[in-house]
Amino acid sequence: MTVRADAGRPPSAQAGRAAAVIRRGAPVVVAAAVILGGWELVVRLFDVPSFILPPPSEIASALSAQFGTILSASRVTVQAVLLGLVLGAVGGVLVALVVSRFHKVSAPILGVAVIVNCAPIVALAPIFNNWFGVTNVLSKAGVAAVMVFFPVLVNTARGLLQVSPLHLEIMESLAANPRQVSLMLRLPGALPFLFNALKLGSTLAVIGVIVTEYFGGPSNALGVYIAYQAALPRFAEAWAGIFIASLLGLAMFGLMTLLERLFMPWHASLHGDEK
Amino acid sequence: MPESGIISVHGVTKEFNSATDRSVTALTDIDLTIAEGEFVSLLGPSGCGKSTLLRILADLTPPTAGTVQVNGKTPAAARRDRDYGMVFQQAGLFEWRSVRRNVELPLQVAGVAKEERRNKASAMLDLVRLEDFASHFPWQLSGGMQQRVAIARALSADPKILFMDEPLGALDEMNREHLQAELLRIWSDTRTTVVFVTHSISEAVFLSSRIVVMSARPGRIAANIDVDLPYPRTAATRTTPEFFEKVTQVRTVLHGMLAAGETS
Numbered sequence: 001m002t003v004r005a006d007a008g009r010p011p012s013a014q015a016g017r018a019a020a021v022i023r024r025g026a027p028v029v030v031a032a033a034v035i036l037g038g039w040e041l042v043v044r045l046f047d048v049p050s051f052i053l054p055p056p057s058e059i060a061s062a063l064s065a066q067f068g069t070i071l072s073a074s075r076v077t078v079q080a081v082l083l084g085l086v087l088g089a090v091g092g093v094l095v096a097l098v099v100s101r102f103h104k105v106s107a108p109i110l111g112v113a114v115i116v117n118c119a120p121i122v123a124l125a126p127i128f129n130n131w132f133g134v135t136n137v138l139s140k141a142g143v144a145a146v147m148v149f150f151p152v153l154v155n156t157a158r159g160l161l162q163v164s165p166l167h168l169e170i171m172e173s174l175a176a177n178p179r180q181v182s183l184m185l186r187l188p189g190a191l192p193f194l195f196n197a198l199k200l201g202s203t204l205a206v207i208g209v210i211v212t213e214y215f216g217g218p219s220n221a222l223g224v225y226i227a228y229q230a231a232l233p234r235f236a237e238a239w240a241g242i243f244i245a246s247l248l249g250l251a252m253f254g255l256m257t258l259l260e261r262l263f264m265p266w267h268a269s270l271h272g273d274e275k
Numbered sequence: 276m277p278e279s280g281i282i283s284v285h286g287v288t289k290e291f292n293s294a295t296d297r298s299v300t301a302l303t304d305i306d307l308t309i310a311e312g313e314f315v316s317l318l319g320p321s322g323c324g325k326s327t328l329l330r331i332l333a334d335l336t337p338p339t340a341g342t343v344q345v346n347g348k349t350p351a352a353a354r355r356d357r358d359y360g361m362v363f364q365q366a367g368l369f370e371w372r373s374v375r376r377n378v379e380l381p382l383q384v385a386g387v388a389k390e391e392r393r394n395k396a397s398a399m400l401d402l403v404r405l406e407d408f409a410s411h412f413p414w415q416l417s418g419g420m421q422q423r424v425a426i427a428r429a430l431s432a433d434p435k436i437l438f439m440d441e442p443l444g445a446l447d448e449m450n451r452e453h454l455q456a457e458l459l460r461i462w463s464d465t466r467t468t469v470v471f472v473t474h475s476i477s478e479a480v481f482l483s484s485r486i487v488v489m490s491a492r493p494g495r496i497a498a499n500i501d502v503d504l505p506y507p508r509t510a511a512t513r514t515t516p517e518f519f520e521k522v523t524q525v526r527t528v529l530h531g532m533l534a535a536g537e538t539s
Contacts, residue, residue: 164367166363166365166367167367167369169335169363169367170361170363170367170380171384172335172354173333173335173354173359173360173361174357174380174381174384174385175354175355175356175357175384176384180384184369184380184383184384185369188369188371188372189371191371264371265412266370266371266372266373266412266413266414
């Protein structure tokens with residue numbers, strides 16, 4: 001599916017791939033059309049008031065009218081998302097590395113992390129706004145970072161600790177030192193775990209930033225825009241913002257999947273690619 | 276058999292859980308000398324401690340009593356000096372490394388420079404006839420090919436000794452016989468001393484210059500059988516009367532041993 005994998009393929013295989021994409025994409029397109037059409041029909045037929053649900057056509061026209069505003073709002077939000085994602089991921093990996101080195105403390109620390117991970121961290125949003133100030137990007141990125149940190153920590157630590165005994169024994173027979181075992185065995189072995197956490201974390205980061213923006217933020221942020229439009233009330237515009245926020249979540253997830261493939265080309269096996 | 280070989284084992288005993296009342300004696304009073312260049316199989320029923328003995332030689336588990344020398348040193352020193360290479364029942368390739376980089380692993384751990392690593396890995400892949408698969412990943416290879424990569428990896432740092440713990444046990448019969456022949460070719464190319472654990476009589480006879488037959492509970496050496504079939508051995512060797520004779524001889528020893536074990 002990646003450009004890299006396609007580069008060496010004969011044209012016939014590429015044509016086959018294009019056909020496969022169409023085969024897989026067609027049902028999605030059809031499903032989307034049915035849902036949007038049904039939505040439009042129901043709203044018009046039963047005259048649903050727009051504060052409950054505006055029809056897709058209205059949302060679409062609001063989107064096209066407000067596109068410039070929403071796009072610039074998205075840019076502010078994306079910066080906070082990316083900053084939070086990087087902070088949370090780096091922090092999570094670093095702590096996982098330390099924790100996995102000390103077996104005695106790793107179990108209780110990870111136990112606590114799992115419990116904290118179950119807490120609704122997004123509830124911290126007003127607190128972070130207080131700490132850093134509503135217009136500071138750190139108040140948004142901070143919530144996202146905390147939301148990303150725990151899944152990254154728990155998953156990466158699990159990956160670092162769950163090493164095949166056979167692989168460990170091979171390194172032992174080679175008289176490898178602990179540093180080499182970490183670099184050549186534990187870290188690469190933990191990459192699939194890390195990327196699973198990042199895929200989860202990337203969507204969490206979008207949620208964290210948007211929700212924190214609901215509680216106030218720079219006037220040109222996506223969450224602020226959605227909350228403001230909903231209060232006016234201009235529901236079609238609010239829904240247009242929500243639609244873009246959803247696309248943001250998808251895009252972040254896609255970005256992580258892309259990084260996963262770049263960093264782990266061997267993992268093609270798990271994506272069902274042929275030999 | 277010379278008195279002081281490349282490997283010598285004296286009075287080795289191994290107990291598991293020796294401090295508790297559930298202690299299990301895996302090996303008792305093992306004496307064994309292996310000369311340089313030999314291909315020795317440790318053959319016996321499961322539970323006879325043949326893998327445990329190999330793991331003691333490789334310093335992957337300590338003996339409870341007795342002395343072991345590998346290449347004139349303690350097993351720990353031999354392991355640190357990378358005097359041996361080891362192949363396990365499962366290939367255990369690192370799935371995130373290409374075939375070539377898997378073969379380079381021992382050299383990388385030993386701090387060998389990149390260029391030399393590459394050259395050496397290429398030579399090893401030639402040796403196991405996988406030069407066309409250097410940039411493949413392990414999941415793209417069959418089980419037999421993966422095990423050949425594991426053999427290339429074990430040999431890449433030019434060890435004097437090759438320890439093999441049922442390396443062909445997970446393969447089907449066809450692949451197994453093919454790899455046995457390959458292994459003999461590799462052995463004659465490298466002149467490495469091989470210690471090979473197996474529970475297959477025909478495999479032991481086909482490969483070995485000597486078979487060490489072990490009995491179970493507690494594990495001890497029951498017989499040393501020299502296999503004087505001439506090398507190079509080929510598929511045709513398996514059909515000779517001498518081969519059958521040897522297989523029968525080993526089988527008789529094993530069965531006599533098992534019968535004795537049941538009556539005692």
